[in-house]
Amino acid sequence: MDEATYWARVQRVFNMMDIRTAFVTDSQVDAAVELLKSHEDTSISVSLEELEKARIIKDAVVHPDTGEKIFLPLRLSFIIPCNLVLDTLMISARGYAQNVGAQWLNQTYNCLHYYANRNASNDEAGRRILEAYVGATASSVGAVVGLHALLDRVPSGNRWAPLARRLVPFGAVAAADVLNLGITRRDEFLEGIKVFDSHGDEVGQSRLAGARGVSACIAGRIAAAAPILVIPPLVMHRLERAQFYIKRPYLKLPTLIAMLGASIQISVPLCFGIFKQQASVDVVKLESSFHNRVDRFGQPINQVSFNKGI
Numbered sequence: 001m002d003e004a005t006y007w008a009r010v011q012r013v014f015n016m017m018d019i020r021t022a023f024v025t026d027s028q029v030d031a032a033v034e035l036l037k038s039h040e041d042t043s044i045s046v047s048l049e050e051l052e053k054a055r056i057i058k059d060a061v062v063h064p065d066t067g068e069k070i071f072l073p074l075r076l077s078f079i080i081p082c083n084l085v086l087d088t089l090m091i092s093a094r095g096y097a098q099n100v101g102a103q104w105l106n107q108t109y110n111c112l113h114y115y116a117n118r119n120a121s122n123d124e125a126g127r128r129i130l131e132a133y134v135g136a137t138a139s140s141v142g143a144v145v146g147l148h149a150l151l152d153r154v155p156s157g158n159r160w161a162p163l164a165r166r167l168v169p170f171g172a173v174a175a176a177d178v179l180n181l182g183i184t185r186r187d188e189f190l191e192g193i194k195v196f197d198s199h200g201d202e203v204g205q206s207r208l209a210g211a212r213g214v215s216a217c218i219a220g221r222i223a224a225a226a227p228i229l230v231i232p233p234l235v236m237h238r239l240e241r242a243q244f245y246i247k248r249p250y251l252k253l254p255t256l257i258a259m260l261g262a263s264i265q266i267s268v269p270l271c272f273g274i275f276k277q278q279a280s281v282d283v284v285k286l287e288s289s290f291h292n293r294v295d296r297f298g299q300p301i302n303q304v305s306f307n308k309g310i
Contacts, residue, residue, distance in 0.1 A: 003276040010273035012059060013076070017268060021060035022077040029069055032057040064277070064307050065120035074116035076310060080264050082109055083228070087260050088253075090169040091233050096145060099168075103140040107176055111136060114184045117310040129184065136180030143172040166237050170229035177221045185214050185309065195286070195304035197295045203304050208286045209279075213308040216275040224271035232259040272310065280305045 003009045015021075032054035038044050039051060060077050061069050072078060086109060089102040111133040147168045154161040188210030195206050236256055239245050245252060280303050283290040293301045 003278060006273055009276060010269045013269040013272045015056045016060040016076045017079060017265065018056065018060065019077055019080065021057055022072055022075055024057055024061060026069065029057055029061050033062060033067075063117070063120060070116050074113050076117070079113075079268065080261060082113075083264055084257060084260055087169075087228060087232075087264075088257055090173075091166075091229070091236075091256065091260075092253075093169075096148070099144045099148065100141050102169075103144050103172055103176075104137055106173065107133065107137040107140050107180065110176070110180055111184060114181055118185050118188075120307075128186070132180055132183035135183050136176040139179045140172040140176035143175045144168055147171055163234065163237060166233035167230060169233070170225060173225050173229060174222050177225070178218055181214060181218050181221065185210075185217075188214055188309075193306055195290070195306045197301050197304060199295055199297075201296060203290065203293060203301060206286050206290065206304075206306070209281060209304070209306045212281060213279060213306060216279070217309055220271050220275055223274070224267050227267040228260060228263040232256055232263055235259060275308060277308050277310065278305055279308045 003012065035046065035050065035054045036058060039046050060075060063070055073082060086102070086106045090099075090106060093099040093102045111129070114132075115129060148165070151161055151165055151168075154164075189207050191210075192205035192207040193210040193213065195203050195209050197203050236252070236259075239255065240252060245255075282303055283293065283301055286304070290301070290304065295301055
């Protein structure tokens with residue numbers, strides 16, 4: 001997993017979003033995993049092209065902690081078709097009923113997606129997953145209803161009110177992301193996650209590492225959502241007043257979908273690439289129990305790594 005540079009991480013996420021990896025068969029995934037394992041254990045002769053293809057399939061389909069295949073709709077490679085539908089619904093929603101329905105659908109998908117791509121050091125209880133789902137849905141619905149109610153009080157004729165309404169979905173999603181990820185993955189910072197030394201040996205469980213991982217995921221999710229839920233709505237606000245679109249209203253939806261697709265494909269890799277999925281941290285920044293530890297060769301452990309999740 002090449003995550004040494006920012007652009008290497010961007011390329012990795014871009015490859016993980018390749019829609020073709022969503023539909024690889026179980027036998028293809030097993031063959032890719034076996035090829036990588038054989039190459040690592042025995043250094044068998046394999047072309048770089050074959051190795052790269054196997055890594056892309058494994059990164060996109062196999063959970064790094066459990067080694068299990070991620071359910072198809074919840075893979076990162078399926079994020080574009082799922083979010084095209086959900087984002088279009090949120091941006092196009094008019095009235096309270098449509099806004100509430102769109103936010104509910106979005107948070108249902110998000111909660112499942114976050115859980116499927118979490119750090120799996122701890123087993124999540126069903127009750128906690130339900131709490132995350134209810135909390136995130138309530139926060140997003142509350143935010144969208146509250147923001148619209150606030151904008152209803154703005155005097156008619158205010159030039160900024162229509163623009164502000166276009167940004168309500170982003171405000172609701174940002175608020176919900178904090179709660180959804182925070183609650184769904186709270187065991188990571190309450191009980192800790194597994195951290196490993198440079199040889200891949202488990203050193204222990206760290207709550208501070210868990211807090212770092214969850215915080216980075218929240219920041220990355222909100223950063224990725226901003227261009228998707230801000231730029232297309234504002235552009236559409238301008239285009240819908242142009243004579244070209246007034247005469248051709250049937251082009252509004254295809255234009256919105258095209259902008260959303262491009263925004264997701266560009267924004268997600270650029271923002272997810274900010275943080276390494278296999279993150280590392282100096283032990284001095286973790287709990288004191290990790291200080292002055294040595295590895296199996298008697299060498300001091302200065303850094304540990306962990307799966308940040310997505």
